[in-house]
Amino acid sequence: MSTCKINNQIRRLRFENGEMTQQALATEVGVTRQTILAIEAGRYSPSLEVAFKIARTFNEPLEAVFQYEPEPA
Amino acid sequence: MSYREQVLWVDALLMLGLIGYTVKQLLLGGHEALFNMEQAYDVVSSVLYxxxxxxxxxxxxxxxxxxxxxxEARDEREQQAAQLGAYWSATISQTTIVLALVQFGLTVQFGGTREELSLAHPLLLLLIGLILAELSNAGRQLWYLYRGV
Structure with a gap:
């Protein structure tokens, strides 16, 4: 069975958007700062709803924020 | 560290302390603590208190x-962690209850001395199971929150 990894550009996008803090993004999206930290570090894959909210916060399409990369077994 | 993570750490450490205290009480009580209902009740009540x-x-x-x-309400990640912790906790609790019932049932079925038929053993088993269930609940949630698996 192959494993998959979801990469994200949240850290880069935060800095490109006025060095937005994790707390500010968390408040905007409606999750805790620790959850934003976990998503950035790739330790947690958010729900579609949270993913869309993050993308909308940065005014970017979902694919510009999250990339799905299947890894061979 | 968030409020919930702090609570989970305190819960885990508290349960470790209670396990240590319970084992110490049982070792100090020896045979009496394991089979005497009054002794077992003292241990259980002091631990619960x-x-x-x-x-x-x-x-x-x-x-x-x-x-x-x-x-603040739990977000989706904290809810998933809580569900995982509850699943582990429930599994351990259910297993302990079944073990306590089987242990008591077997003793009744195959006959035992009067002291072996007391509820002291199942009571202590349930107490330790309850503590382990709470410990696994906090531990599993912390593992999920920090490691994400």
């Missing part, structure tokens, strides 16, 4: 220190 007092005091202290996010 300590657990309730320590739990309430610790939670008040944490809430006082991190008053900012105590009223």
């Amino acid at each position: 300590m657990a309730i007092v320590a739990y309430v005091l610790c939670h008040i202290a944490i809430a006082a220190v991190s008053s900012k996010d105590t009223e």
